[in-house]
Amino acid sequence: xxxxxxxxxILPLFVLMGVYFWELNDVRECALIQEGHWDYLAGTCRExxxxxxxxxxxxxxxxxxxxxxSLAGAVMCLLGLYVKRR
Numbered sequence: 001x002x003x004x005x006x007x008x009x010i011l012p013l014f015v016l017m018g019v020y021f022w023e024l025n026d027v028r029e030c031a032l033i034q035e036g037h038w039d040y041l042a043g044t045c046r047e048x049x050x051x052x053x054x055x056x057x058x059x060x061x062x063x064x065x066x067x068x069x070s071l072a073g074a075v076m077c078l079l080g081l082y083v084k085r086r
Contacts, residue, residue: 002080008073012066019062020055 027038030045039046040053056063 001076001083005073005076005078005080008069009077010070010073012069012073016063016066019059023055 023043026043030036030038034045036045036047037049038044039050040058041050
């Protein structure tokens with residue numbers, strides 16, 4: 001149970017960071033190379049300024065689900081450390 005808990009604790013965080021930095025790469029390319037403005041809802045580079053939309057509003061299932069999986073992993077780790085091995 002401890003190994004599965006550690007996997008559930010750490011893996012969702014790496015997935016969230018990977019998806020976040022993938023999008024950040026696109027945003028920076030749009031702003032620095034194409035000299036445009038990133039449209040967060042459409043995921044494209046535009047010529048006119050676009051409003052900022054937080055990631056938790058665009059991907060609520062990914063963010064909240066990842067955090068719930070991490071919390072479940074933390075609980076499993078605590079239970080795995082608490083229960084004696086046979």
